Amino acid sequence: MSPAVMWLILIIVLIIVELSTADFISLWFIFGALASMFLSFAVDNITIQIAVFLAVSFISLILFRPFALKYAKPKAKSNIDALIDAEGIVIETINYIENTGKIKVMGQEWSAISEDKKIIEIGKKVIVLNVTGIKLIVKEAE
Numbered sequence: 001m002s003p004a005v006m007w008l009i010l011i012i013v014l015i016i017v018e019l020s021t022a023d024f025i026s027l028w029f030i031f032g033a034l035a036s037m038f039l040s041f042a043v044d045n046i047t048i049q050i051a052v053f054l055a056v057s058f059i060s061l062i063l064f065r066p067f068a069l070k071y072a073k074p075k076a077k078s079n080i081d082a083l084i085d086a087e088g089i090v091i092e093t094i095n096y097i098e099n100t101g102k103i104k105v106m107g108q109e110w111s112a113i114s115e116d117k118k119i120i121e122i123g124k125k126v127i128v129l130n131v132t133g134i135k136l137i138v139k140e141a142e
Contacts, residue, residue: 088138097117
């Protein structure tokens with residue numbers, strides 16, 4: 001098998017791996033394999049081809065990965081982060097002193113405390129400001 005065909009097979013395998021993960025795991029090696037495939041037409045020494053493969057892969061990783069991660073990844077909020085700024089309704093009176101209080105937000109019940117330690121009665125609307133542990137920190141909506 002010629003080295004060019006070997007590199008082409010490796011490129012195809014790496015593309016399949018990259019498409020199945022979409023996490024920029026093998027993208028850098030694709031660049032290295034491409035460089036080595038083109039080099040194989042001019043240089044028969046497999047050691048040099050492997051060295052170029054490793055060098056180009058490493059350089060690609062160092063130069064392009066920060067940009068790829070910054071611009072290609074969606075800025076999706078995690079489950080907890082999605083609660084911040086959400087509006088909820090008090091279903092159990094929020095009382096900081098008695099350490100009680102529950103709200104319903106986005107269809108789920110959560111323990112809650114008031115940011116300013118005020119009592120917030122059942123039925124009042126609140127805004128989630130932050131999450132600490134398993135409790136939401138809220139303020140009464142205006």
